[in-house]
Amino acid sequence: MALSKDxxxxxxxxxxxxxxxxxxxxxxxxxxxxxDLDIDSLSxxxxxxxxxxxxxxxxxDEKVKDLVTVGDAVDYIAAA
Amino acid sequence: xxxxxxGLGTTSPLGGDxxxxxxAALAGRSGVRTLENDWAEQYGxxxxxxxxxxxxxxxxxxxxxxxxxxxxAQMAIVAAxxxxxxxxxxxxxxxxxxxxxxxxxxxxxxxxxxWDTVKERGASRVLPLTVPxxxxxSPTAYVSLEFKARAGSHSPVSACASGAExxxxxxxxxxxxxxxxxxxxxxxxxxxxxxxxxxxxxxALSKRNDDPAGASRPYDVSRDGFVMGEGAGVLxxxxxxxxxxxxxxxxxxxxxxxxxxxxxxxAAPEPNGAGxxxxxxxxxxxxxxxxxxxAHVNAHATSTPVGDMIEARGIRSLLGSHxxxxxxSATKSMTGHLLGGAxxxxxxxxxxxxxxxxxxxxxxxxxxxPELEVDLVRDTPRALPEGQIAAINNSFGxxxxxxxxxxxx
Numbered sequence: 001m002a003l004s005k006d007x008x009x010x011x012x013x014x015x016x017x018x019x020x021x022x023x024x025x026x027x028x029x030x031x032x033x034x035x036d037l038d039i040d041s042l043s044x045x046x047x048x049x050x051x052x053x054x055x056x057x058x059x060x061d062e063k064v065k066d067l068v069t070v071g072d073a074v075d076y077i078a079a080a
Numbered sequence: 081x082x083x084x085x086x087g088l089g090t091t092s093p094l095g096g097d098x099x100x101x102x103x104a105a106l107a108g109r110s111g112v113r114t115l116e117n118d119w120a121e122q123y124g125x126x127x128x129x130x131x132x133x134x135x136x137x138x139x140x141x142x143x144x145x146x147x148x149x150x151x152x153a154q155m156a157i158v159a160a161x162x163x164x165x166x167x168x169x170x171x172x173x174x175x176x177x178x179x180x181x182x183x184x185x186x187x188x189x190x191x192x193x194x195w196d197t198v199k200e201r202g203a204s205r206v207l208p209l210t211v212p213x214x215x216x217x218s219p220t221a222y223v224s225l226e227f228k229a230r231a232g233s234h235s236p237v238s239a240c241a242s243g244a245e246x247x248x249x250x251x252x253x254x255x256x257x258x259x260x261x262x263x264x265x266x267x268x269x270x271x272x273x274x275x276x277x278x279x280x281x282x283x284a285l286s287k288r289n290d291d292p293a294g295a296s297r298p299y300d301v302s303r304d305g306f307v308m309g310e311g312a313g314v315l316x317x318x319x320x321x322x323x324x325x326x327x328x329x330x331x332x333x334x335x336x337x338x339x340x341x342x343x344x345x346x347a348a349p350e351p352n353g354a355g356x357x358x359x360x361x362x363x364x365x366x367x368x369x370x371x372x373x374x375a376h377v378n379a380h381a382t383s384t385p386v387g388d389m390i391e392a393r394g395i396r397s398l399l400g401s402h403x404x405x406x407x408x409s410a411t412k413s414m415t416g417h418l419l420g421g422a423x424x425x426x427x428x429x430x431x432x433x434x435x436x437x438x439x440x441x442x443x444x445x446x447x448x449x450p451e452l453e454v455d456l457v458r459d460t461p462r463a464l465p466e467g468q469i470a471a472i473n474n475s476f477g478x479x480x481x482x483x484x485x486x487x488x489x
Binding site: 050052 | 142143144147201204205206207208209212
């Protein structure tokens with residue numbers, strides 16, 4: 001059963017918070033991973049790998065560059 | 081160029097910092113305990129105890145720090161932060177600051193956990209930070225990053241001599257003019273079923289599962305192998321000129337370094353200990369000292385049937401009858417063997433002994449080896465004489481690596 005966008009956001013915020021110490025409340029849809037959350041490329045790949053496992057989805061490497069904001073990632077995962 | 085020690089840091093099986101570790105060492109406490117896991121049942125690991133950290137790094141580091149660093153690097157960072165603060169957070173040009181932090185084994189937890197992931201969940205689940213976490217230069221790289229050490233960052237690897245060799249390299253970086261200040265030491269986090277099984281397969285480990293605290297017993301007639309330990313030790317070394325200019329507190333001077341290789345066997349020490357003795361001799365020579373200046377030796381002494389006495393005979397042959405007045409201590413009796421961290425933690429002990437003129441005891445020696453001809457400090461601390469004195473810290477590693485450091489006050 002597919003997860004709702006709200007459920008994906010909650011789960012994704014938990015992963016981001018674990019990796020970066022950013023409060024889960026700060027991880028909102030409009031935030032940019034690099035510009036707002038200061039997440040470097042290796043951390044981004046870590047978050048993607050953990051999200052793939054958590055949500056049982058496949059996020060191709062070439063797709064990761066399109067996931068600019070948290071909302072982009074939530075949309076992709078919820079639709080996958 | 082004179083080199084001095086201005087900062088000390090550790091996290092060890094005796095405590096989460098230098099003060100608690102030193103206090104426990106003087107009290108003769110053992111940091112060796114039964115492991116809280118079922119590796120014996122699950123995999124048949126024959127040894128069920130080790131010298132584990134009192135304060136896990138996860139209690140003092142942030143969550144992301146513990147996720148980005150292998151435990152070996154985490155321990156190094158904990159010890160380096162303490163040492164740096166202890167040195168009074170020196171102001172130094174980054175291009176004149178070096179880091180030399182070694183590990184004997186490297187990120188073994190990261191490597192083997194990642195391999196479990198590949199086998200159980202597939203290659204796509206391997207985390208992108210795996211390589212920077214498992215590489216053996218990771219601890220020195222993180223230290224360099226944190227303190228902006230740009231004069232050079234190194235991690236000489238020589239098994240159980242790695243930590244001492246790192247301090248030796250730090251000493252030489254300053255002596256050769258490459259740096260004014262160097263953060264140096266060693267770290268190890270290898271209490272994992274594979275290294276335990278592998279060292280046990282060499283018959284190197286004590287099998288006293290029923291008496292963990294009594295298992296590490298250097299020089300005792302019933303010693304039966306070393307006890308695995310974990311942790312890190314870090315020193316801040318500084319040119320005397322730089323330390324004086326900023327009014328730094330100085331613990332001791334690094335006076336000499338002797339490094340030799342046995343070229344005898346991949347794991348066994350040369351039976352007559354010639355390489356080990358020559359390392360001590362070279363270190364004293366470089367320090368411009370004679371054997372009469374030596375008041376204390378912190379021995380490598382890991383509690384193995386053969387190794388302990390090869391070193392002890394070497395000390396006796398080098399010091400002659402003066403060995404009767406040299407206070408010998410084997411602190412691995414309390415901490416276990418920190419492998420790549422050993423030479424660094426034991427340098428911390430050696431320097432504290434000189435600073436406080438108090439030598440920590442060797443515990444668990446109920447019946448000393450009858451061939452031991454050096455004055456062994458047993459059970460309770462003993463006082464060092466006043467005046468100018470020097471101490472030797474020995475470290476030897478599989479592969480025939482011999483490192484002797486000489487400190488003085």
